[in-house]
Amino acid sequence: MASSTFWRRDLPLLIIVGSAIPTLLWRYISHPIIDAIFAEVGNWSSIISMLGWGIAVIYLFQGEYANMKQKPDDVPTRAGFYALCAFSALLAFNSVTTGPDKMYSDAYQWWYAAFYRSESTAFYGLMFLYLCSASYRMLRARSLESFVLMAAGLLYIMRSSSMFALWFPWCVPVGEWIMNYPNKAATTAAIISATFGQVLIAVRQMLGRERTAIEVG
Amino acid sequence: MGEQRSIWYKLGNIDYRIIYLLVALMTAWPLWSPVGTPMTVGENVKQYAEHIRDMEPGTVVLCGFSGYMTMLPDIEPIYLATWKMLFEKDVKIMVRVTDVDGPVVIRQEFEKIKPEENFGKVYGVDYMIFPYVLMPTATEIAFTDNIRTVYPVDYYGTPLDDLPIMEGIESMHDVDWYFTSGADWGNQRYTIPYGVKLLCWGTGTGLLPFVPPFYDPVSGPCYGYVGGASQGGELELESGFFGAGVKYNDCKNLAILGLFAFVLLGNVSYFGEKYLGGS
Amino acid sequence: MADAIFAGIQVAMVLAVWSYLYKENIFSKVASSIVISISTVHFFLVYVQRTIDSAVIPLLNGRISYIIPLTLGLLMYTRLTKKWAWLSSYAYSLQIGLGTGSTLTTVVASSITGRIAMLINEPFKGATMFDKLSGTFLFIGAILSMTYWLFTREATGIYGYGVKIGRLFLMASIGMLYAEDVLWSQSLFVGAWEMIIDNFIKAVILGIPVG
Numbered sequence: 001m002a003s004s005t006f007w008r009r010d011l012p013l014l015i016i017v018g019s020a021i022p023t024l025l026w027r028y029i030s031h032p033i034i035d036a037i038f039a040e041v042g043n044w045s046s047i048i049s050m051l052g053w054g055i056a057v058i059y060l061f062q063g064e065y066a067n068m069k070q071k072p073d074d075v076p077t078r079a080g081f082y083a084l085c086a087f088s089a090l091l092a093f094n095s096v097t098t099g100p101d102k103m104y105s106d107a108y109q110w111w112y113a114a115f116y117r118s119e120s121t122a123f124y125g126l127m128f129l130y131l132c133s134a135s136y137r138m139l140r141a142r143s144l145e146s147f148v149l150m151a152a153g154l155l156y157i158m159r160s161s162s163m164f165a166l167w168f169p170w171c172v173p174v175g176e177w178i179m180n181y182p183n184k185a186a187t188t189a190a191i192i193s194a195t196f197g198q199v200l201i202a203v204r205q206m207l208g209r210e211r212t213a214i215e216v217g
Numbered sequence: 218m219g220e221q222r223s224i225w226y227k228l229g230n231i232d233y234r235i236i237y238l239l240v241a242l243m244t245a246w247p248l249w250s251p252v253g254t255p256m257t258v259g260e261n262v263k264q265y266a267e268h269i270r271d272m273e274p275g276t277v278v279l280c281g282f283s284g285y286m287t288m289l290p291d292i293e294p295i296y297l298a299t300w301k302m303l304f305e306k307d308v309k310i311m312v313r314v315t316d317v318d319g320p321v322v323i324r325q326e327f328e329k330i331k332p333e334e335n336f337g338k339v340y341g342v343d344y345m346i347f348p349y350v351l352m353p354t355a356t357e358i359a360f361t362d363n364i365r366t367v368y369p370v371d372y373y374g375t376p377l378d379d380l381p382i383m384e385g386i387e388s389m390h391d392v393d394w395y396f397t398s399g400a401d402w403g404n405q406r407y408t409i410p411y412g413v414k415l416l417c418w419g420t421g422t423g424l425l426p427f428v429p430p431f432y433d434p435v436s437g438p439c440y441g442y443v444g445g446a447s448q449g450g451e452l453e454l455e456s457g458f459f460g461a462g463v464k465y466n467d468c469k470n471l472a473i474l475g476l477f478a479f480v481l482l483g484n485v486s487y488f489g490e491k492y493l494g495g496s
Numbered sequence: 497m498a499d500a501i502f503a504g505i506q507v508a509m510v511l512a513v514w515s516y517l518y519k520e521n522i523f524s525k526v527a528s529s530i531v532i533s534i535s536t537v538h539f540f541l542v543y544v545q546r547t548i549d550s551a552v553i554p555l556l557n558g559r560i561s562y563i564i565p566l567t568l569g570l571l572m573y574t575r576l577t578k579k580w581a582w583l584s585s586y587a588y589s590l591q592i593g594l595g596t597g598s599t600l601t602t603v604v605a606s607s608i609t610g611r612i613a614m615l616i617n618e619p620f621k622g623a624t625m626f627d628k629l630s631g632t633f634l635f636i637g638a639i640l641s642m643t644y645w646l647f648t649r650e651a652t653g654i655y656g657y658g659v660k661i662g663r664l665f666l667m668a669s670i671g672m673l674y675a676e677d678v679l680w681s682q683s684l685f686v687g688a689w690e691m692i693i694d695n696f697i698k699a700v701i702l703g704i705p706v707g
Contacts, residue, residue: 019597023355043562053539053540077525080525091534123513123531132678154477154480421679
């Protein structure tokens, strides 16, 4: 039991502390050995992250397959799953046949731009319509706070629209003033407050008090 | 028995499909038939351009290029105008690809700029591109301390030591300016430990609201910023390198006009219902 | 011809996505599956390639230390089993430790002390009286905005007014954020229209050169 606790709880904590220390030392002490350790560990970090991405792919297929099983009669869901499999296979085939170091070949780029650029741009572009509809319903001066939100938002949109900047030249300096003063005040406050929280969590992690991030299973 | 609704209520509850249709048409129309609305250049865009113009010959510039394909319509005008301005000068340009899409997009971007043909620049001498590497915090810090530990070769697989541009460039200590998409992050990684000056470029939504706390055109850490296609168009105007930013200007103007009309209608409805009554 | 097929595919994909505005249908579902497949499988392929280049080949060439990150990376896949999932925590711990060390160093200087120093300077650095007043306004606004995140005291009395005024600054900032979202999504919407009108209707169907 004690041994199990060591492997499951104490060793991960030791790894956290052990890997945080070179980072702290690297910042404050310039020494070739520390630099070398840090460079090595830096590369490790990248390799681990890249390898871990496969989990996302597995979860994706698992999730989509489960979704299809839940709705066996839903044609769009079924078609979506088959399209996912077919296109993934096509991408893999394309990257393998054009050579592992030719993933950025013209053929691959062609596929990528034809499908991905158009679809992802169209998806996010839809947000504009949703936001227009939301603006119509939400941007109303119901209270002082909602008025300030509306006024700041609209003035900044005016500053960014050349037609308004021409009709109402004052909106350019006013929009920039809102950006550089009230907005700056609030974002500075948010950054300082959030960083205090970040530091607190970092300290708790090093002390073994913040275990949520590494608690698995 | 249908309930009688007041005019104010109806004004405030227009079917969303009508809004979609009208706004979509107002966006699309100028692409079909350009209107040619005039443009003005904001102060931050002028300062950003001024810093590029003031760069001395031999200045070392590192560009963090996310190249996220989805966001290209919002950010491409900034990339292209900035690079063209940089290529006009005698500065050393290194491009770091920071997103998985980047390696695909970067080639397309440089094919549009044609540095060799249009600016007489030579790859490896005047500019170079790093390959994509996933950069968690530790890798990022390792890169700043010793570029070659993370990137032994360039985008095309050439060892960095074989590129004349990389002579004397070992770490971020040797870089003068960094174009980054996040002032906060750039400040932590580059300005605090190495004193590198930041110029920020990015999407409007990802950059603009968060950059002011770090922005000071005289003392930095962020000396200038340009975010989003609207300001990208302003940069095109300021630099004289016209592109999609200026082209999008008409569409953006007309659609915004539609948006404002609907917001106005919403408020008229709200106040009408509140003060003039309605069932 | 290749350009016409390219533009045709782009238009078909854009229209498939936009058909979702009517309701979810087979075209929009297939389009979303393709986007998901590219954005995950492409990433995966890139990472596999990069792992081979930057870890496996150096390991085979004698860089033994790379066996550690490769093992840790593979341990992450133990998440897929219930019994051995805890082994993946070793990989997370290393990443968290490195992030923690970084947080405790530059982040403090960058985002706390650096920003506080900036705030203190703001009222004095402007060239004109208006700039100085604006700087003072900023300083006060930032202090009041920070009170919004103090949850240890009830917002009553003078302090309560401070929180309310601070909230107005936050609202102005959220309004700007909203405005930026509108402008950003608008750029993408125009970009999608450009594929339909410029690249397809004008260039392919009508043969009009598009600049």
